[in-house]
Amino acid sequence: MVQKPIELILTRQLASSLVMPIFLVDPSGTLVYFNEPAEQILGVRFDEIGEMLASEWTTRWKPSDADGAPLLPERQPLTIALEQSRPAHGELWIQGSDGRRRHIHATAIPLVTVSDRLIGAAAIFWEEPS
Amino acid sequence: MRVRLWGTRGSLAAPGADTARFGGNTACVEVRGRDGTLLVLDAGTGIRLLGAALRQHAPRRIHLLLSHLHMDHIQGLGFFEALFDPEVETHLWGPARGAQDLRDRLARYLSPPLFPVRLRELPNLTLHEAPRRAFRVGEFLVLADHICHPGFTVGYRIEDDGGTLAYLSDHEPALGVPHFPLRADWTSGYRLARGADLLLHDAQYSLAEYPAHVGWGHSALEHTLAFARLADVRHLVTFHHDPGHSDDDVDRLTAEAMAFAQPSFVVTSGAEGAVFDVGATA
Numbered sequence: 261m262v263q264k265p266i267e268l269i270l271t272r273q274l275a276s277s278l279v280m281p282i283f284l285v286d287p288s289g290t291l292v293y294f295n296e297p298a299e300q301i302l303g304v305r306f307d308e309i310g311e312m313l314a315s316e317w318t319t320r321w322k323p324s325d326a327d328g329a330p331l332l333p334e335r336q337p338l339t340i341a342l343e344q345s346r347p348a349h350g351e352l353w354i355q356g357s358d359g360r361r362r363h364i365h366a367t368a369i370p371l372v373t374v375s376d377r378l379i380g381a382a383a384i385f386w387e388e389p390s
Numbered sequence: 391m392r393v394r395l396w397g398t399r400g401s402l403a404a405p406g407a408d409t410a411r412f413g414g415n416t417a418c419v420e421v422r423g424r425d426g427t428l429l430v431l432d433a434g435t436g437i438r439l440l441g442a443a444l445r446q447h448a449p450r451r452i453h454l455l456l457s458h459l460h461m462d463h464i465q466g467l468g469f470f471e472a473l474f475d476p477e478v479e480t481h482l483w484g485p486a487r488g489a490q491d492l493r494d495r496l497a498r499y500l501s502p503p504l505f506p507v508r509l510r511e512l513p514n515l516t517l518h519e520a521p522r523r524a525f526r527v528g529e530f531l532v533l534a535d536h537i538c539h540p541g542f543t544v545g546y547r548i549e550d551d552g553g554t555l556a557y558l559s560d561h562e563p564a565l566g567v568p569h570f571p572l573r574a575d576w577t578s579g580y581r582l583a584r585g586a587d588l589l590l591h592d593a594q595y596s597l598a599e600y601p602a603h604v605g606w607g608h609s610a611l612e613h614t615l616a617f618a619r620l621a622d623v624r625h626l627v628t629f630h631h632d633p634g635h636s637d638d639d640v641d642r643l644t645a646e647a648m649a650f651a652q653p654s655f656v657v658t659s660g661a662e663g664a665v666f667d668v669g670a671t672a
Contacts, residue, residue: 261574263581266536272576273566374487374542375522 264292265379267371275382283383289314289342292380301364301387303356314339321354328353341368341381351388363388391530391550391668393588394420397436398660400560400594400608400630401462408636413662415439416462417559417630419590423550427528430454431546431557436662437466445471448478453527455520455534456484457559458543459495467496468505476513481527485534485542486519493517520544538562538578539607547582552669556586556623559630564613565605571613571620583621588668590660591618593628596643611647618655625656627666 263269268284272293275282281298285291291312299305302321312320318333325331331352333339340348349367356362366385372378397415405414416434423429428449430440433456452472457463472478484492493509496517500509509515520534533547537558545558556579563578564570574580583589594608608630609617618626631640644659658664 261580263575263577263579263584266538266578269576269578270538270566277566373536377522 265373265377267373268292268379271371271380271382281385281387283338283385284380285314285317285338285342285382286380287342287378289318289339291317298385301356301362301385302354303358303360321356324353326351326353337366337368338381338383341370341383342378345370345372345378363390391424391548391552391555392422393555393590393666393668394422395436395590395627395629395660395662395664396420396440397432397434397466398629398631398662399434399462399633400592402633403435403462403465404633408638409631411637411661412631412640412659414633415662416465417457418466419557421530421548421555423529424552425529427530428452429527429530429532429548432457432463432559433465433467433470434462435466435469438469441469441471448472448475450477451479451481451528454480454482455532455546456482457545457557458485458539458541459499460541460560461499463559464496464499468500468507473512473515478514480512480515481518482515483518483520483534485536485544486521487542492519533582535579535582537582538565540605543607545579545582547586550669553587554585555668556583556589556591556621558582558589558591560607561592561617562605562607562609562613563617564600564609571616574620577617577620579617580621583617583623586621586623588625588627588666589618589621589623590627590629592630593644594630594632597647599632611643612650615647615651615653615657618657619651619653623655625658625666626653627658627660627664629660631660 275295283294323331337348337350368383371380397418415436417432418436419431421429497509524533531549534544537545539560548555592609593614595610597610597612600610
């Protein structure tokens, strides 16, 4: 089993201590963790689904824009942060695993080490009260 | 390789009758290869004794690997005789930190008013920022990796043909983990310690003391034992004893933690002067 970079481990530990929903991916875009507050929005526990490839998670929660048109991965904040190594913010609608549609705001940042190595990205998101 | 402990105390030197058995000097470990390569891990106050021991047979080259720049790990630097000998080539490795280079950070201590001699006055010293990949030092393959401890701190994994030593002197892998340990891939330091023949690991606190020190960068003995089990090491040597713990305290707290953990590997409380042969001759 290969250990993840310490910066990613510490980000997870920070995320697990906060009440803001946080979602973490590794450099390949694979979902590696989301915290308990994110579970409330996504409608599923992380332990139930485990790590997930980008091709799966970018469609699993059916992200869409205000008009209901599917939001392609390249327009999703987390993908932008990871692929362009810059912060990104977006407003989107997702459908949680519980079937409920939610309006969320997401801010994503790339995670870059002191040696300038991209080790993943983190998205903080919150739900617009309906 | 042969490993000798010259300082095992954490945070602050703690000399005295109550600490004579495990020792009062702060972190310093000598690692000797079969072909004579000399690595020195950290430059706590224990390095002064090592310097004196090297006086008769000083090697031409010494590699000094710093885990980080907290005072208990560098305080002995100015008292390490070999650094003042122009015939001895010293290579000092330490963690990289982006904005400020290793020389500037070390010079904050090795310069007035904290110390009378300036870093630049040392005659044969070369500084290196330890890369986060395996690199070769003499006969050893060394891997440095950042670990969970305030500031920029690395642990080291040192391999030769005979075995593997892992050195995580200051390490708090349980930080933010309510039920330690998590899976190995989510555990700080696992990459360094995995399958090591000998693990030197922070064991500063008891489990009762730990809650008052969360985030200070150190482990409770119970966390250390759990980490060693997760990493599947053969022999754990506890290190970085709290300066407030007497020898009897170390004995008692270790016995309590071991009774709880029931480790299947060898556990030794790190003592100044102890020697371990790692690998085939162990």
